[in-house]
Amino acid sequence: MSHRYAGISWNPQKRAYDLMVAAGVVLYLVTFLALSSLLHPAATAETLLIRGFGSCAFLLLNVVLCIGPLCRLDSRYLPLLYNRRHLGVTTFLLGMVHGAFSLFQLHTLGDSDPLISLFTANRNYQSLADFPFQPLGFLALLILFLMSATSHDFWLRNLTPRVWKSLHMLVYAAYGLLVAHVTLGLLQSERSPWLVAAMGTSLALVLSLHVAAARKERELDDSTPKAQEENYVKVCAVSEIPEKCAKLVSLRGERVAIFKFDGKISALSNVCRHQNGPLGEGRIIDGCVTCPWHGFQYQPESGAAPEPFTEKVSTFRTKLVDGCVWLDPHPLPPGTYIEPSRIGRS
Amino acid sequence: MSEFYIGYLSSAPLAIRRRVRLLAAAMVVFAVGGAALFAASQNRFAASFFDYGKPAEFSGSLVLQPYPALLVNRGMAGSSETPYLLVAPGKFGADALVSGREGRNVRLRGTLIHRTEGKMIEIEPSSIQDLGESADRKGRPRDLGFATLSGEIVDTKCFLGVMNPGEGKVHRDCAARCLSGGIPPALVSSDFDGLQRLFLLVGDDGKPLLKSGFLQRAGRPVAISGRIFESQGLYYLSTNEVRIQALE
Ligand code: HEM
Ligand code: FES
Numbered sequence: 270m271s272h273r274y275a276g277i278s279w280n281p282q283k284r285a286y287d288l289m290v291a292a293g294v295v296l297y298l299v300t301f302l303a304l305s306s307l308l309h310p311a312a313t314a315e316t317l318l319i320r321g322f323g324s325c326a327f328l329l330l331n332v333v334l335c336i337g338p339l340c341r342l343d344s345r346y347l348p349l350l351y352n353r354r355h356l357g358v359t360t361f362l363l364g365m366v367h368g369a370f371s372l373f374q375l376h377t378l379g380d381s382d383p384l385i386s387l388f389t390a391n392r393n394y395q396s397l398a399d400f401p402f403q404p405l406g407f408l409a410l411l412i413l414f415l416m417s418a419t420s421h422d423f424w425l426r427n428l429t430p431r432v433w434k435s436l437h438m439l440v441y442a443a444y445g446l447l448v449a450h451v452t453l454g455l456l457q458s459e460r461s462p463w464l465v466a467a468m469g470t471s472l473a474l475v476l477s478l479h480v481a482a483a484r485k486e487r488e489l490d491d492s493t494p495k496a497q498e499e500n501y502v503k504v505c506a507v508s509e510i511p512e513k514c515a516k517l518v519s520l521r522g523e524r525v526a527i528f529k530f531d532g533k534i535s536a537l538s539n540v541c542r543h544q545n546g547p548l549g550e551g552r553i554i555d556g557c558v559t560c561p562w563h564g565f566q567y568q569p570e571s572g573a574a575p576e577p578f579t580e581k582v583s584t585f586r587t588k589l590v591d592g593c594v595w596l597d598p599h600p601l602p603p604g605t606y607i608e609p610s611r612i613g614r615s
Numbered sequence: 616m617s618e619f620y621i622g623y624l625s626s627a628p629l630a631i632r633r634r635v636r637l638l639a640a641a642m643v644v645f646a647v648g649g650a651a652l653f654a655a656s657q658n659r660f661a662a663s664f665f666d667y668g669k670p671a672e673f674s675g676s677l678v679l680q681p682y683p684a685l686l687v688n689r690g691m692a693g694s695s696e697t698p699y700l701l702v703a704p705g706k707f708g709a710d711a712l713v714s715g716r717e718g719r720n721v722r723l724r725g726t727l728i729h730r731t732e733g734k735m736i737e738i739e740p741s742s743i744q745d746l747g748e749s750a751d752r753k754g755r756p757r758d759l760g761f762a763t764l765s766g767e768i769v770d771t772k773c774f775l776g777v778m779n780p781g782e783g784k785v786h787r788d789c790a791a792r793c794l795s796g797g798i799p800p801a802l803v804s805s806d807f808d809g810l811q812r813l814f815l816l817v818g819d820d821g822k823p824l825l826k827s828g829f830l831q832r833a834g835r836p837v838a839i840s841g842r843i844f845e846s847q848g849l850y851y852l853s854t855n856e857v858r859i860q861a862l863e
Contacts, residue, residue: 289639289642293643293645294646296646297646297647297649298650301651304655305654309657309659309660311660311661311664311779313778316779316780320657321650324653328645328649345631345634346634347631348635349638374778375788375789375792376788376792377705378704378705378706379706379792379793379795380706380792380795380796381792387788390789390791390795391791391831398863399784399787403788454785455785457784457785458658458780458784458785458786459656459657459658460658461657463652463656464653467649467652
């Protein structure tokens with residue numbers, strides 16, 4: 270939020286979050302390794318470590334991908350989103366251990382450079398069933414590395430939120446690569462139907478949550494203004510907006526959050542300057558619109574963050590006619606002060 | 616009005632704290648359940664072993680062609696010799712380590728690799744001591760006829776125990792690397808007499824088969840036709856590139 274960046278700014282919630290993630294990872298690895306060595310005494314430690322770390326990373330990636338749509342569908346999951354980047358970094362680290370072990374085990378101590386061997390040991394690129402699945406994991410690891418390396422807010426600001434967001438959309442490419450990595454790799458030689466079922470279930474869950482969340486957003490974007498007059502469009506009744514909360518409207522594809530607070534109405538762009546969080550799902554706390562994702566704040570009248578912060582979002586002109594909110598859909602430059610419309614004085 | 620979560624405040628509202636507790640419990644179930652499911656549904660691992668970190672001394676007479684092996688006499692008079700295939704550390708064959716010592720008695724240090732289908736030693740380089748010419752006369756190879764066997768081409772080092780699984784599609788990259796480095800190639804098949812056996816692949820001339828013929832076929836089902844013979848307790852399949860057919 271400020272000009273200065275701490276390495277990572279810690280707080281009790283983040284600590285609790287990270288503790289839970291670490292506990293989950295350790296629990297998974299210990300259960301897998303202990304049970305595997307019990308059930309399969311002939312298995313080598315290397316194979317079990319490769320499998321434990323790889324599957325843990327992949328499961329975690331599934332969780333990471335479910336959090337976004339889950340929060341759009343139900344705001345009670347927002348605590349999961351708050352520190353999602355640490356989940357992403359954890360995924361990368363686990364994937365790296367898995368990849369490094371695999372590379373060492375299968376490609377070193379031979380007659381070729383290990384990284385070259387990774388791409389050339391199996392040359393059946395033209396075949397589906399025999400496709401070299403390991404390079405797919407390598408590419409996914411590269412993407413996860415890029416995302417982890419740029420996950421700090423320092424990069425968010427220096428790359429601009431748009432570039433940063435596009436970069437982080439690559440997580441879907443990584444996911445696709447990894448689904449192929451597992452399907453063309455492990456699932457080709459393991460015979461248990463449970464593994465296929467687990468893969469199918471996680472894929473179905475990730476996809477269906479995304480479809481459901483997209484459908485919900487689409488409903489909003491399809492809503493059309495009820496009436497239009499000069500520069501203003503009629504968007505909703507004042508009574509539809511809960512106190513200290515917002516109603517979201519979508520005009521020409523631009524989402525606007527209309528807030529009601531202390532007998533006043535103000536309209537702001539819905540898009541948080543931090544990571545594009547939905548301000549319209551936030552609250553007014555201490556007189557400021559507060560983003561539901563990581564708590565960045567903006568003054569409702571001007572769209573500017575309170576001193577000493579410098580983020581600004583666009584504001585919109587509003588007027589009230591017969592208990593209804595009318596909105597001028599032209600965004601004003603970020604940070605422009607607009608006198609709020611006063612309820613009961615229209 | 617539903618409650619609102621702000622991460623940087625030190626405590627969250629009650630409804631959200633409840634949900635978080637529920638999520639924590641779900642995570643425990645998910646982590647333990649997922650790990651148990653994966654652990655339990657893995658294929659059975661073969662009983663193959665690599666005595667890593669426990670090298671031992673072996674002595675016997677050396678055979679170099681087509682693939683290096685040590686014939687160890689277990690001491691009892693008249694008992695047959697046990698063949699140990701020889702390989703170098705890493706993904707390399709032992710040819711360079713033993714060259715020029717055909718028919719010599721040697722003592723060497725190495726690490727045992729073993730599975731029902733065969734035994735192998737990973738030699739410690741420079742541990743080989745020459746003990747002189749071997750007095751044993753080698754028996755003639757036993758011709759077992761012409762046949763077509765189906766199975767999988769493996770690198771014998773990983774298959775016999777250095778990796779587990781040391782076969783199958785997932786292991787294919789490593790097999791290609793090992794075979795390329797001179798680890799003896801073999802077909803694993805139970806078509807000959809119902810027992811799963813290793814058939815070391817050799818050319819029609821009895822010499823090592825050209826690598827280009829099998830490198831990209833390792834780890835996949837194949838059928839190979841050729842002449843089978845047995846020599847000093849090892850089975851061989853002499854064939855050529857053309858007679859290796861992909862199945863599937
Ligand atoms: C350099 C990169 C990578 C290499 C060389 C690699 C190699 C491998 C290999 C050899 C296997 C089969 C292991 C076996 O079960 O015997 C495997 C499986 C798998 N890999 Fe990777 N991998 C890489 C990156 C990744 C990454 C980044 C992830 C996930 C974030 C991942 C997830 C998995 C999963 C879930 C499996 C199947 C289950 C398991 O064996 O763990 N891999 N990979
Ligand atoms: S997106 Fe992070 S605070 Fe708004």
